[in-house]
Amino acid sequence: MPYGALEEIIVLDLSDRLAASFCAKTLGLYGCEVIKVEPLSGDPLRKWTNSNPNNQSGDSPLFLHLNAGKKSITINLDAVEGQNILAALMKVCDVVVETQKPGHLDKIGLAYNQIKKSNPSIIFTSITPYGQTGPYKNFHYDELTLFAMTGAMYREGLPEREPLRYSGEIAQYFAGNAAAAATTAALFKRTLTGQGDWLDISIQECMAGHPHQIGRRAPFIYAGEPDLRSEPRTSAAGAREPYAVGTFRCKDGYFSFLPLGPRMWPNIAKMIDREDLMVNPKYEDTIKRSENQEELEAIFQAWLDDKTREEIFRAVQAAGVPGSPILPPEEVHKNEQFHERGFFQNVDHPNGQTLRMTGDPFRFSNAPTSSLKAAPQLGQNTNEVLRKLLEFSDEQMEMLAMENII
Amino acid sequence: MNSEVNQPLSSIRALELSEIWAGPFCGSLLGDMGAEVIKIESIQRIGRGPINPPANAGGYPDNDPGKEPWNRQSNFNAINRNKKSLTLDLKTQPGLNSFKDLVSQSDVVFCNYARTVMENFGLSYEQVRKIKPDIIYMLMPGYGNDGPYANYRSMGMAIDAITGHSYLRGYPDMDQSSNSLVHHPDAVSATNGVMALTSALVYRAKTGKGQFIDMSQAESFMTHLGEIYLENQMTSSIRKRRGNRHPDFAPQGVYKCSGDDNWIAISIKTDKEWYQLKAIIGDNSLEDTDLDSLEARLQNHDHLDATINEWASTRDRYDALTLLQAAGITSGVVIDCGADSYADPHLNERNFFQIVDHPAAGLYPMTGPIFKFKSDQGRITHNPAPCLGQDNEHILEELLGYSKNTINKFKTDEIIGTVPLPGSDMGGSRRVAKQRKENSKD
Numbered sequence: 001m002p003y004g005a006l007e008e009i010i011v012l013d014l015s016d017r018l019a020a021s022f023c024a025k026t027l028g029l030y031g032c033e034v035i036k037v038e039p040l041s042g043d044p045l046r047k048w049t050n051s052n053p054n055n056q057s058g059d060s061p062l063f064l065h066l067n068a069g070k071k072s073i074t075i076n077l078d079a080v081e082g083q084n085i086l087a088a089l090m091k092v093c094d095v096v097v098e099t100q101k102p103g104h105l106d107k108i109g110l111a112y113n114q115i116k117k118s119n120p121s122i123i124f125t126s127i128t129p130y131g132q133t134g135p136y137k138n139f140h141y142d143e144l145t146l147f148a149m150t151g152a153m154y155r156e157g158l159p160e161r162e163p164l165r166y167s168g169e170i171a172q173y174f175a176g177n178a179a180a181a182a183t184t185a186a187l188f189k190r191t192l193t194g195q196g197d198w199l200d201i202s203i204q205e206c207m208a209g210h211p212h213q214i215g216r217r218a219p220f221i222y223a224g225e226p227d228l229r230s231e232p233r234t235s236a237a238g239a240r241e242p243y244a245v246g247t248f249r250c251k252d253g254y255f256s257f258l259p260l261g262p263r264m265w266p267n268i269a270k271m272i273d274r275e276d277l278m279v280n281p282k283y284e285d286t287i288k289r290s291e292n293q294e295e296l297e298a299i300f301q302a303w304l305d306d307k308t309r310e311e312i313f314r315a316v317q318a319a320g321v322p323g324s325p326i327l328p329p330e331e332v333h334k335n336e337q338f339h340e341r342g343f344f345q346n347v348d349h350p351n352g353q354t355l356r357m358t359g360d361p362f363r364f365s366n367a368p369t370s371s372l373k374a375a376p377q378l379g380q381n382t383n384e385v386l387r388k389l390l391e392f393s394d395e396q397m398e399m400l401a402m403e404n405i406i
Numbered sequence: 407m408n409s410e411v412n413q414p415l416s417s418i419r420a421l422e423l424s425e426i427w428a429g430p431f432c433g434s435l436l437g438d439m440g441a442e443v444i445k446i447e448s449i450q451r452i453g454r455g456p457i458n459p460p461a462n463a464g465g466y467p468d469n470d471p472g473k474e475p476w477n478r479q480s481n482f483n484a485i486n487r488n489k490k491s492l493t494l495d496l497k498t499q500p501g502l503n504s505f506k507d508l509v510s511q512s513d514v515v516f517c518n519y520a521r522t523v524m525e526n527f528g529l530s531y532e533q534v535r536k537i538k539p540d541i542i543y544m545l546m547p548g549y550g551n552d553g554p555y556a557n558y559r560s561m562g563m564a565i566d567a568i569t570g571h572s573y574l575r576g577y578p579d580m581d582q583s584s585n586s587l588v589h590h591p592d593a594v595s596a597t598n599g600v601m602a603l604t605s606a607l608v609y610r611a612k613t614g615k616g617q618f619i620d621m622s623q624a625e626s627f628m629t630h631l632g633e634i635y636l637e638n639q640m641t642s643s644i645r646k647r648r649g650n651r652h653p654d655f656a657p658q659g660v661y662k663c664s665g666d667d668n669w670i671a672i673s674i675k676t677d678k679e680w681y682q683l684k685a686i687i688g689d690n691s692l693e694d695t696d697l698d699s700l701e702a703r704l705q706n707h708d709h710l711d712a713t714i715n716e717w718a719s720t721r722d723r724y725d726a727l728t729l730l731q732a733a734g735i736t737s738g739v740v741i742d743c744g745a746d747s748y749a750d751p752h753l754n755e756r757n758f759f760q761i762v763d764h765p766a767a768g769l770y771p772m773t774g775p776i777f778k779f780k781s782d783q784g785r786i787t788h789n790p791a792p793c794l795g796q797d798n799e800h801i802l803e804e805l806l807g808y809s810k811n812t813i814n815k816f817k818t819d820e821i822i823g824t825v826p827l828p829g830s831d832m833g834g835s836r837r838v839a840k841q842r843k844e845n846s847k848d
Contacts, residue, residue, distance in 0.1 A: 005609035026629075030605045049654050061640055065632035112780070131778070136752040139731055144650060144658060145738030148671035153660070154742040156586050157577070162660045163669055163740050165650055166590065167574035173630035174594060178435075181600035182777040185414040185439045188604050191611040192417065198780035205758055208747060209776035210593045211427045211485050216743035218480035221770045222467040227743040232584055247572065247585045254582040256567040317558050324564030326582055329645065330638045332570045332628070340553040343625050344635075355639055361626040362544075362602040365531075365618035367609055 001345065001359065002069060004031035004368035009187065010093040010389075012037060012086075013070060016044055018169050019203055020099035020127040021066040022176030027095065027183065029360060031367075034070040035093070035385055037086065039077065040404060042378045043067075058351070059375065062169075067375035068347065068357055073386065074379040074406055081405045083108050088390050090115045094190075095123045095183060102132045112198040122196045125183045127175060131202030141203075143169045150207035151227070155216065159229045175206035177361075233297070241289065243296035244268055247326065250304040255312050257323040262286045264321055271319035272303040349374045382406050413440025413782060418607065420514035421446055421505075422489065425453030427562065427592035428546060428623060429518030430485050432599035437488025438775035438787055441514075444490045444801065446505065447794060449823040450497070450830055454794065455479040457831045467767050476794050476826055477766035483791040484772060487762075491792035492801050493822050496527045501821045505529065506537050507806045513610075514542045514603050516619075518595070521547040521556055531618040540616035542606040546595055550622030562589030565624050569631060578647045591627040598626040656703035657683075657710040660740060663723035669740040670723045672714065672730065674703070682733040687717045764790035795824040 009032040013024035028034035036043070048060045076082040087110055090096060096115075098105065105111040112124040126132060129141040147153050147165045157164040179201040186197045207213070219225040232246045241259045248255055259268060262285070269278045277299070283289050289296060304312065309325035316323040327335065333344045333356050344356040357372060386392040386406070400406045418441040422433040430445075437443040454476040455465070462469050465480045472478050495501040509515065515534060517524050524530055524545065531543045545551055548560025566572045566588050576585045598621065606617040628635075637645055650659045650671070658673045674680050677698065684692045691713055696702050703710060718726060723739045730737040741747050748759065748771065759771040767790070775787045802808040802816070816822045
């Protein structure tokens with residue numbers, strides 16, 4: 001459910017790609033009024049994928065997720081009248097989230113430097129694949145090619161095979177999330193100073209500046225340590241218990257483990273009911289256990305073979321070993337923890353479907369709440385928004401509609 | 407207040423009780439935006455890697471752990487920029503009192519330890535808000551602060567597994583046991599943590615009210631996978647592992663170029679891109695007009711991959727990138743986090759790396775902040791990660807007004823310090839010895 005921490009903040013969402021759209025959605029989850037500005041043909045993400053031929057609602061699952069709770073207005077920005085309407089909206093809103101090609105808004109007089117003259121407290125959040133400057137700023141991109149350019153891909157996968165991307169649209173989501181956080185920081189400064197700002201968010205930099213990547217870049221620059229793909233059960237020297245690191249097969253699926261540090265050894269030995277191993281000199285320290293990794297791994301695997309994910313989950317928690325079952329997506333929204341906390345929320349959609357949608361990334365103890373709403377239909381709020389924010393009359397709106405401006 | 411000088415959060419003081427990634431990276435991002443972030447550590451238990459690594463251990467400058475390995479550890483130093491370090495033994499009354507004194511002058515407290523750690527110190531939200539009623543206080547355990555898993559342990563890998571992401575990543579022709587170690591959800595908790603704390607700050611500025619923030623690291627990451635859960639409900643098709651391919655775009659993949667382990671990623675999303683690619687590759691086998699439909703390209707994906715691989719194999723990856731981008735084809739080189747990223751002309755032109763002079767680790771170019779605020783241009787924004795306890799005296803004396811005598815007594819009593827006690831590192835010898843002793847009694 002949205003928490004009204006950022007109530008009374010109006011966000012214009014000019015996004016047509018994922019990261020910016022998710023940034024605006026996140027702001028909306030914490031109380032901003034998010035007005036999505038779409039071309040008359042609609043946000044291309046409404047039809048982002050045809051991989052779901054059975055989808056009855058018309059709009060893609062991605063669009064429904066990214067736009068839950070937003071309002072939709074349509075404006076033809078190729079027409080000067082349309083650009084004028086957007087300029088008028090920018091004068092009265094608090095935040096603009098945009099993802100246009102660098103320089104495009106300048107050409108039509110709608111860039112930060114132009115708008116701030118009439119609205120000095122406006123916050124412009126520009127989210128582009130490679131940022132506003134630099135030789136790659138106009139590169140064509142998607143999740144695969146951008147992920148490759150961040151350093152995250154090179155290490156994902158096996159040494160003898162091709163590097164892999166993560167599943168989902170991870171880099172773009174991460175950048176959108178980071179951008180929402182930075183935008184909110186700018187809003188905080190604005191409450192104290194009245195000053196707006198322009199944020200130049202590069203998706204490449206967000207992912208390249210992510211702990212995974214900076215944590216590998218530091219040993220390279222400190223000591224020339226190469227950044228390589230490694231076998232799945234390898235771990236930093238002496239830091240972990242390698243025979244129990246990574247993903248293992250079990251009776252009804254797979255289970256992931258990450259026991260950090262030698263203090264986990266007794267916990268693991270007790271968990272698999274092999275305390276006898278603890279007094280065996282072959283396994284007495286991390287180095288010996290690494291030398292005998294294959295033997296230990298076989299013992300560990302034998303313990304896993306006849307246990308279900310649920311049995312293992314109970315055992316690892318009782319033993320204090322970090323680990324978790326791998327759930328297929330269809331099991332996630334039935335999981336007892338997320339169910340008990342009411343994380344997934346039922347949202348009614350105009351086509352009659354009730355969908356269980358992801359809720360809040362975090363919760364407040366002390367802020368007004370409201371219920372999550374479905375993504376808007378194309379132009380659903382055009383009249384309401386233009387009447388309220390720009391005081392357009394019915395005649396004006398009829399005229400604009402006839403001229404295909406809205 | 408001079409808005410030209412102050413960063414977005416420069417009026418804010420935050421206390422960080424965190425280790426590994428989620429909390430520490432959250433603290434660094436706050437610090438990047440000007441907050442005074444005080445990392446509360448202790449010499450009784452440190453989360454900075456081993457305190458007695460072998461003399462030539464990896465991960466240290468010149469592979470030399472030096473006399474203070476805890477101040478030279480690469481991962482710690484990379485992820486803990488822009489903050490101060492104060493050590494306090496919170497298990498003692500004077501240590502606890504100092505923390506409470508600090509709370510009374512702070513805006514934010516956040517913690518990524520297991521849910522009960524703060525409570526066990528006597529520092530639950532209810533207790534802390536008695537000291538500072540409008541405090542913003544965030545706990546970020548793996549699965550949230552209530553529900554059947556409230557006390558479950560987790561790490562990024564575990565969150566990746568339980569959210570469904572691990573199920574979908576990896577090579578489609580292999581099973582999940584070949585999955586790489588991925589801790590991405592930690593980073594998401596960090597950005598969501600900043601979002602949570604800053605929006606609570608906006609709310610406090612407006613209403614004067616503080617906040618308890620309950621973050622589940624799993625739920626935080628699940629908001630990045632929302633369309634996948636919806637697909638499940640809206641369609642009868644269940645998503646399978648895709649590797650580098652996509653059901654709507656073809657060809658798409660990562661192709662090996664000349665040189666050692668050099669790759670280029672190519673993604674053909676439109677027919678226009680396909681015609682351009684055909685023209686660039688110029689291979690007769692692609693001329694078959696049957697391949698001009700997406701369906702045909704999807705069906706013949708293996709053949710297309712082989713042809714593109716052959717083309718790529720004799721080409722320098724950056725030359726290929728220039729050629730493909732000039733033709734409007736979605737593409738990117740696979741860069742590593744070593745020499746490639748430091749040589750990247752784009753990252754360099756945007757000043758992504760900043761030279762950092764760390765008192766114990768030396769002068770190195772480190773990765774800079776990920777946010778660029780126009781109001782902040784030209785600022786040096788990466789201060790080195792703090793040495794253990796480097797700000798002890800400054801904070802106790804200047805901020806809390808403690809006398810030199812008190813501070814000296816704190817040192818003698820090991821409430822503060824700059825050198826970790828033996829066995830205080832994760833899995834340290836003291837703990838192991840104790841465990842062995844207990845076991846031999848059984």
